[in-house]
Amino acid sequence: MLKSIVYFEVGRLGLPAVDAALINRIDKEFPMIRMNEPPFDMAFMDASNLGNLPFDADMVHNDTVIVVDNIHGTNKNRAAWKKIKTNPIVTVTIDLYYCGVVFLRKEQARQHFKIRI
Template sequence: MLNKTYPLFSYLAYWLNKEDKYSLQSPLLFSTYQDLFSYIKGRKSMDLDIEIYRKLLLSSDELIEVDDYGAGSKSVNTAKRKVADITKFSTSNRKFAQLYQFFCSLTPAYTVLELGTCMGIGSRYLSRVTQGNLYTFEGSKEIAKVAKPSQGFENLSLIVGELSKTLPSTLDTLQKVDFALIDATHTYEGTLSYFEQVLQKTHTKSIIAIGDIHWSREMERAWKEIRSNPLVKLSLDFYECGIALLDYPGEKTGYVLDF
């Protein structure tokens, strides 16, 4: 029960500490924050085919067997789960999918990673702004079958298997990583391990996003350690996710932002 109700208490803390754009002292951060909302507004009529795909999944009665290598789901934590339920409870909404697009677009976006494909909605959004190759990782074979696009999204490679095995072998083939979204397992150990592995392939213009940073005490602990990493110059807390930037002209700092 505590694990289920914990986000309520963490959201209260977030709500009490969040800042709007008018309280930001840094002109660069103020501009970036404004650009985020302009970006979302400007793409109001774009990627609507992905939302049609989401609606199809939400109306599906298909039951699939889920291989879960992480902390599980708070809403549907059984081996067999409805595609509709997975889509409803375990995928980012359009606003946050576009937030990830925006921060990805601030990087060269030539090599992009998504750890935690789920139903493939986020993959499709990221694919649209990826300039090179997008590698998305999913542990469950049955989920991957549903998530994999039948056509289009040619720059997307879906890698299936346990992430502790598939991530290191994939990173070995890459020279650098421009943007990464870590949204898998939702454990302290797993999240920190993935972050540290990806960090070895980053450069100063890279950005790393962490999903569900307030999902549990474990995830908040992982986010705290990520923020304190010497290579992270600026951290942004949007409650549902955290953004770690490795290039920021000011002193190392972090913000809790309204979104």
């Protein structure tokens, strides 16, 4: 996850406050990142918490990347992942089995990938 913060040059990160150790590590390694201040450049969510996915226009922008954890954990999580893929602002999804990556780029054709590693 920390490598993706560097790769996508994240300035604003949406992260649920469920893992204090992770939040502290991110604060220590990336002191310039603004946490939980929309619009997010990247957001990390759990599929079981679908109600909190940041799909409101004021919370995301065209280059926002959303990483959704645990997309195959339960029937509810699998249903949440299917619902995410059908959201009209979602253009690209990548199913990495343990997590999914969501892109919102308007200029990109709608595609869904499954990558088994």
